[in-house]
Amino acid sequence: MSASAPTVSTHLARVLDANGSAPTSPISGGLRYQAPSIDEVGVAERVARFRSRSIKAESKRAAIDLAMRMIDLTTLEGKDTPGKVRQMCAKAKNPGAGAPPVAAVCVYANMARVAREAVQGSGLHVAAVSTSFPSGMSSLPLRLEETRWAISEGADEIDMVISRGRFLAGEDNAIFDEVAQIKEACGPAHLKVILETGELQTLDAVRRASEIAMDAGADFIKTSTGKVSPAATMDVTYVMLCAIRDYFERTGRMVGMKPAGGIRDTKTAISYLVMVKETLGPAWLSPDYFRIGASALANDLLMQIVKERTKAYQSPLYFSAD
Amino acid sequence: MASRSKPRSLAAKNGSAATPTPKITQNGVATDGGSKEAIAVPGGAINAFVNETLYAPAPESTDHVRLEAKYPLFIGGQWQEPTDGGYAKTINPATEATIAEVATAGKNDVERAIGAAREAQGKWAKLPALERGKYLFRVARLIQERSRELAIIESMNGGKPIREARDVDLPIVAQHFFYHAGWADKLEYAFPGETTAPLGVVGQIIPWNFPLMMAAWKIAPALACGNTVVLKPAETTPLTAMKLAEIFQDAGVPEGVVNIINGGGSTGAALVNHAGLDKIAFTGSTEVGKGIMKALAGTGRQYTLELGGKAAHIIFEDAPLDEAVEGIVNGIFFNQGHVCCAGSRVLIQESVADTVVARLKRRLDTLIVGDPLDKNTDIGAINSREQLGRITTLVNAGVEEGACIYQPSQSLPSRGFYFAPTIFTETAQSHRIVQEEIFGPVVTIQTFRTPDEAIEKANNTRYGLSAGVWTDKGAKIFKTTSALRAGVVWANTFNRFDPSAPFGGYKESGIGREGGVQGLRSYLRFE
Known part of the structure; x- marks a missing residue:
């Protein structure tokens, strides 16, 4: 994980050199994190340019293949059962139409064991949402305990939520500490930190939350739980990608990005990939550094794969509904 | 979890950004043919979307265009x-x-x-x-x-x-x-x-x-x-x-x-x-x-x-920098820089100059220069051989005057008139490239220390068509824009046009306004 960093500021050195123990926040007392300002109109204009890219022919086929490999196929419902999860895992391993398997399945912690058994041997990751998902409204010890339990149940990726209420109340240190401690509890499991941008609302807040999460050790930063509207938008994702880029320049550490919710069709997914490519460069165009949290997207990609091959759109009935 | 590969792209680009680029030719700069490391996706395949710098051609069809001979x-x-x-x-x-x-x-x-x-x-x-x-x-x-x-x-x-x-x-x-x-x-x-x-x-x-x-x-x-x-x-x-x-x-x-x-x-x-x-x-x-x-x-x-124009585009240290970089790009590379109100003189506060220039160079590397009819082209063809000659002359003058040139290492089409997007750093008010309208995809970058210095430099020109200001502070916008002697001043955006907004210049940028009520006035006699 360590890369030679061009410049590492003092507080970040603490993050990186921490000998397995949780880093401490660079700010103290009631101070807030410094983050660069964001102009929403400018962001919208930049995003419009990504959307206006016209991706055709071999570029399109390659992008579709890549998008499929980046999906965290997700089910997060109160009515989830082992049966449902096993069927989704079957789809994840073999989506059909000759498409590659997705990157991971994403489930509640109590479904992690079922999911782990279902994907055993396939190389797929099992992501469990944790830390009192989706609200995070619980005590830190319980959220830590839930995280350890999810990992013991077979999860190798943890999708945590930050305490948005405390963040909005100005308690940046509390957010830093919870992310750092949960990262410690994760051990070797990878930590995705959900900012729930739909609740943070402003892009300035998204940028600041991204900085805190990365400083505190996040392996990925993630937009949304999928339970709040709006979920992922390109504008929010762009701001987070810029934060990842700046963090990499400061520290040499590559943090991943996961937009989740709201990416339902191929065209939108490809626009996201264009954005990653032109903001962070091709090194991030890998399931190790970019994931898409989605359920409906997979079948739209499949339809496009078949359409590219046969030049005709097929009925949704020809694609498995799991 | 699979072990993660070492960072490539940004590190590579930081490296190239620091290397000053080479000799100018009629069409801009020859590529250095830099080696590219192929990146394999899981499964070992080479993915065209990941590894190709450009996207597959997406030409606009001209089938339904009717033109007489x-x-x-x-x-x-x-x-x-x-x-x-x-x-x-x-x-x-x-x-x-x-x-x-x-x-x-x-x-x-x-x-x-x-x-x-x-x-x-x-x-x-x-x-x-x-x-x-x-x-x-x-x-x-x-x-x-x-x-x-x-x-x-x-x-x-x-x-x-x-x-x-x-x-x-x-x-x-x-x-x-x-x-x-x-x-x-x-x-x-x-x-x-x-x-x-x-x-x-x-x-x-x-x-x-x-x-x-x-x-x-x-x-x-x-x-x-x-x-x-x-x-x-x-x-x-x-x-x-x-x-x-x-x-x-x-x-x-x-x-x-x-x-x-x-x-x-x-x-x-x-x-x-x-x-x-x-x-x-x-x-x-x-x-x-x-x-x-x-x-x-x-x-x-x-x-x-x-x-003509030679617009000052002022970036204050408290500006939203990523958006300001995009503003610089829209300001000077829109329409190959063939824009009288182009933001051709960028003034950056010294405290953020290195950051902005580094980001601008990286953004330049993603601009696609080529067939104007391709839907992904960002910078098309220079309008004429004469104009290409004028741009080349002035850019050469910039190099001779000692300004530092940067152009991305993208190859240009062999036929037609093209010029690579160009940034000059280490420029000064006394340089020809800062004083004269280039009317091409060429931007000069100067630094300043205080708001007064920015305004003085911005107004120190024979032209006065447009200007731009980037800052997060509303009060600074009003203070700066009212001190700038230019007909159109944009704040936290650039090259925006609306028929209801009058457009026109001060000094050698012209007389009269077009658009809005003011524009109507110049087509009427008042009795």
């Missing part, structure tokens, strides 16, 4: 052969292939065009204003209906990327006709308590950078106010004006209200020196503008001039 003069509502002019070829600057032949007007042809406009003017001015408005609305709608075809021709004839012709030029063209159509019967509300009358016959000379948009900016207000016009498009970009003539025919606009004649400098001079005109409206170079002022001095004929 020859366009005569459009005089008195008819296509007429030139009497003392001739024909000239017009080319596609991206391929250097001839697209069509277009008539050039001689002195006698200019005379006929002005005569036709004069004959039509009385009736046009006496039409109920609502009727004049109806014609303009009809033209606006026809432009919208044919916008795809017009955008493609604009791109083919002028070299601009189809994305810009489609998303910027054509919408603005239609907006200008809609906006002025609305004013036609409301002039008494635009100027309450004043009695207005049209000027009469107006000669209009437009440049090659926004051929159709400039035609719209000129024709729409003139007609709304009851004038008739003789329009001379630029020598290199006559084709969309010819299509516009067809639209005026289709809209049933009375014969002679709009006359369009092509030609070069001599045709323009014949128009400027003709005593039968009531006004000259000109957009083009400061040099020609000065000549027009001299020619018209003491004649009683009116004029408005939109001339």
